[in-house]
Amino acid sequence: MIQFLENQQWVKFDNMEQVYSLFITQPNPPFDMLYSMHEPRVHDIILDDGTVITKEIAIVKYAEIQLQKFLDSKAKEKGYDSILSASSYASVDNPFKQEAIDFLNWRSACWTKAYEILNALEANNFVDIPTMENFLGQMPELIFT
Numbered sequence: 001m002i003q004f005l006e007n008q009q010w011v012k013f014d015n016m017e018q019v020y021s022l023f024i025t026q027p028n029p030p031f032d033m034l035y036s037m038h039e040p041r042v043h044d045i046i047l048d049d050g051t052v053i054t055k056e057i058a059i060v061k062y063a064e065i066q067l068q069k070f071l072d073s074k075a076k077e078k079g080y081d082s083i084l085s086a087s088s089y090a091s092v093d094n095p096f097k098q099e100a101i102d103f104l105n106w107r108s109a110c111w112t113k114a115y116e117i118l119n120a121l122e123a124n125n126f127v128d129i130p131t132m133e134n135f136l137g138q139m140p141e142l143i144f145t
Contacts, residue, residue, distance in 0.1 A: 020053070020062035056126050060118055066132050067114050067139070071107055074142055083107050102144045109140040 071083040078099065080086035087107060089100035117138060121129065130138075 016061065017065050020058040020065065056122065059121070059126060059129060063114065063118060063132070063135055066136065067110060070136050070139065071110060074106075075103060099144060102142070106140060106142045113139055 068083075075081075075083040075086040078086065080103075083103060086103040087100055089096040090104045114135075117130070117135060
């Protein structure tokens with residue numbers, strides 16, 4: 001469980017994805033800061049273990065989580081548990097080998113594109129942050145050969 005102060009009350013979260021999403025849903029969340037040895041910026045989150053979550057870190061981590069969910073959802077559409085499961089069939093002879101190779105190539109292309117977008121965003125000081133829909137919409141199309 002993760003908790004921090006917001007408006008003088010402890011807010012509890014089950015996972016880091018929820019913390020990261022705050023920066024997407026509320027670009028300037030109204031947090032009262034937990035104090036540590038750091039001098040955080042106004043809207044940084046400091047977890048009770050001292051970890052500082054900046055807006056930039058949160059945006060990148062949230063994008064990574066959403067991309068992973070997107071990849072997994074496409075694999076699930078074909079009956080696999082996840083993109084990892086789908087890709088695992090690429091290394092041995094089986095009826096799913098070509099489909100697995102296609103998933104593996106697509107996964108690599110998506111991560112390459114995602115980091116291209118995130119690196120450009122970082123170079124631009126995280127100005128003009130795309131929506132998740134826009135971010136995921138820029139991923140390459142999954143094509144089965």
